[in-house]
Amino acid sequence: MKYIWLAGILMLTAITNYSSGATVAVLGTGRVGAALGVQFAQQGYQVVYGSRDPGRPAVAALVAKTGYGASAATPDAAVTKASIVVIALPWKATEAMVKSLDLAGRIVIDPTNALTIGPSGLMEMAVETSAGELIQSWAPKAKVVKAFNTLGFHVMANPALAGGPVTSPLAGDDADAKRQVGEIVRAMGIETVDVGPIRNARALEAMAVLYMVPYLTGNREEAFEYYLRKGAAPKQSEGVRPAQ
Ligand SMILES: NC(=O)c1ccc[n+]([C@@H]2O[C@H](COP(=O)([O-])OP(=O)(O)OC[C@H]3O[C@@H](n4cnc5c(N)ncnc54)[C@H](OP(=O)(O)O)[C@@H]3O)[C@@H](O)[C@H]2O)c1
Numbered sequence: 231m232k233y234i235w236l237a238g239i240l241m242l243t244a245i246t247n248y249s250s251g252a253t254v255a256v257l258g259t260g261r262v263g264a265a266l267g268v269q270f271a272q273q274g275y276q277v278v279y280g281s282r283d284p285g286r287p288a289v290a291a292l293v294a295k296t297g298y299g300a301s302a303a304t305p306d307a308a309v310t311k312a313s314i315v316v317i318a319l320p321w322k323a324t325e326a327m328v329k330s331l332d333l334a335g336r337i338v339i340d341p342t343n344a345l346t347i348g349p350s351g352l353m354e355m356a357v358e359t360s361a362g363e364l365i366q367s368w369a370p371k372a373k374v375v376k377a378f379n380t381l382g383f384h385v386m387a388n389p390a391l392a393g394g395p396v397t398s399p400l401a402g403d404d405a406d407a408k409r410q411v412g413e414i415v416r417a418m419g420i421e422t423v424d425v426g427p428i429r430n431a432r433a434l435e436a437m438a439v440l441y442m443v444p445y446l447t448g449n450r451e452e453a454f455e456y457y458l459r460k461g462a463a464p465k466q467s468e469g470v471r472p473a474q
Contacts, residue, residue: 252275252276252313253276253277253313254267254270254275254277254312255280255309255315256278256308256316257279257308257309257315257317257318258281258317258318258320259279259281259289259292259318260318262318262341262378262386263316263318264387265383265387266318266341266378266386267296267300267316268296268387269386269418270314271296271300273417274298275314276298276299276311277296277299277301278300278301278307278308278311279293279300279301280302280303280306280309281303282304284302284303285302305327305330305331306330306331309333309336312336314336314337315333315336315337315338315372317339317342320342321345321346324365325364333371334371334372336373337404337407338365338372338375339375339377339378340361340365340377340379341379341386342361342379343435344357344360344364345438345442351446352439352446352447353439354439355432360376360432360435361431362402362431362432362434362435363428363429363431366403373402373404373406374402374404375401375402375404375407375411376400376401377398377399377400377411377415378415379434379437379438380397380399380438381396381420381455381456382441382455385455386418390419392457396420396421397457398420398421398422399422399437399456399458400412400422400423400424401425401428401429401434403428408424412424421457421460423458437456
């Protein structure tokens with residue numbers, strides 16, 4: 231019965247999004263862009279992929295796979311009508327792209343990780359702050375919400391592949407944008423936890439450093455997906471404070 235209700239709510243959300251004509255620009259047609267583009271389309275959003283080469287066959291194939299009226303365009307054309315923009319780009323391409331676009335007033339979902347391979351052969355932060363904070367500073371009038379960066383792209387495409395619940399923590403300075411992104415993420419079947427302002431993107435991107443260790447060490451049996459078990463706080467706690 232619970233699942234019938236859930237399916238009904240998801241269907242209603244999809245119809246509402248589609249009829250409201252809400253457009254999502256997904257910048258980048260790689261693994262994350264493809265996973266999230268399909269997910270957005272299934273929620274009834276009008277998806278426009280922003281690609282460096284929107285006419286190439288691989289992009290046409292992704293558009294066809296996405297369905298629901300999806301299309302592809304150059305990045306600046308893609309964002310024109312979009313109320314939501316997803317930055318599914320390599321970190322090295324992100325600054326130039328963000329600075330070239332008019333993102334004012336739009337919700338910008340940021341799944342990027344500002345990482346580089348360090349001397350140990352493992353990932354480490356490529357910046358002193360985080361991709362999320364820098365994107366917000368490059369587009370100060372955008373409402374940046376850090377999301378998805380701690381999940382594998384295969385789980386974004388199909389959360390059931392994780393074999394259990396998974397969580398996308400959300401960080402951002404605009405409470406309403408974070409609430410809207412939370413609704414979208416949960417409709418994909420991914421739990422959310424509000425972890426505060428965009429400044430905390432630096433902690434979320436550090437989680438991505440740890441996520442990559444099993445893959446980069448060939449220790450795949452240690453590979454994991456993040457699940458944060460909410461509701462675990464003591465019912466009464468008066469002593470929660472930093473150590474003195
Ligand atoms: N892969 C994961 O599991 C995962 C998980 C969490 C977060 N992330 C983060 O999500 C972001 C996207 O990752 P991804 O795995 O989707 O990357 P990807 O598969 O390499 O795809 C990146 C896409 O960005 C576009 N692009 C624009 N400018 C580019 C440039 N100068 N060089 C290369 N590509 C460019 C390309 O699409 P067009 O050719 O159509 O322009 C490309 O397909 C990254 O910041 C990554 O750290 C990835």
